[in-house]
Amino acid sequence: MIRRGRVAVLRCDGAPQQAGPFPCPRDEALEATVWAAIDTLPACATPPSAGAADVVVDFDRTAGAAAVLRSRDTFRDEVVRSDGEAILLCLGPVLAAVSTPITGERLMFSFRFEVR
Numbered sequence: 223m224i225r226r227g228r229v230a231v232l233r234c235d236g237a238p239q240q241a242g243p244f245p246c247p248r249d250e251a252l253e254a255t256v257w258a259a260i261d262t263l264p265a266c267a268t269p270p271s272a273g274a275a276d277v278v279v280d281f282d283r284t285a286g287a288a289a290v291l292r293s294r295d296t297f298r299d300e301v302v303r304s305d306g307e308a309i310l311l312c313l314g315p316v317l318a319a320v321s322t323p324i325t326g327e328r329l330m331f332s333f334r335f336e337v338r
Contacts, residue, residue, distance in 0.1 A: 223264060223337075223338040224260055224261050224263060224264065224335055224336070224337060224338070225335060225336040225338060226257060226260075226335050227333075227334035227335045227336065228334050229248075229253050229331060229332065229333055229334075230331070230332045230334070231244070231246035231247075231248065231329070231330070231331055231332075232278065232330040232331070232332050233246075233328050233329060233330040234246035234247065234324070234326055234328075234329055234330075235326055235327045235328040235329070236325065236326035236327040236328070237324050237325060237326030237329060238324075238325070247324050249322045249323070249324055249331070252279070252320065252321075252322045252331065253331075253333075255317070255320055256277075256279060256317065256320065256331070256333055257333070259313050259316045259317050260277070260313070260333060260335055262312075262316070263309060263312055263313070263337060264337070266308070266311075266312035267312075268308055268311065268312070269308070269312075269337075270304045270305045270306075270308040270309045270312070270337050271304050271305045271308070271337065272302070272304065272336075272337050272338055273301075273302040273303045273304035273305075273336070273337060274297050274301050274302065274303055274304060274334070274335075274336050275293065275303070275304040275306060275309055275334070275335055275336070275337060276293065276294040276295065276296065276297075276332055276333065276334045276335075277291060277292070277293060277294070277309060277310070277313065277332070277333045277335075278291070278292050278293075278294045278330055278331065278332050278333075279291060279317070279320060279330070279331045279333070280292065280328075280329075280330045281321075281322060281326075281328065281329040281330070282327075282328050283326070283327050283328065283329075284327050284328065288318070288319070289317070289320050289321065291310055291313055291314055291317060292310070293306030293307070293309060293310055294332060304336075304337040309337075
């Protein structure tokens with residue numbers, strides 16, 4: 223089972239800014255796609271261990287490459303972590319072609335969740 227946490231836009235270099243405390247624009251379609259993929263983790267051939275996880279979808283358009291997925295660990299020492307490598311192995315093929323219509327040179331979206 224997956225317990226969804228928060229979505230954070232870590233970078234939005236060159237993207238149109240919006241007024242308010244969170245200037246980076248949101249992409250609700252991207253969020254829905256990534257959450258749907260994360261929800262399938264327990265059904266992976268090698269499911270990740272129980273614990274906290276944070277997956278980053280990184281769009282670096284200066285490099286001209288597709289989105290890159292990576293695991294991010296900013297948890298306190300006492301937090302039990304899920305296996306980031308297993309998560310990326312499972313999500314990589316599913317999210318290989320994920321995209322966003324938001325313009326900008328560098329966009330980073332972080333998805334925090336818990337595998338139970």
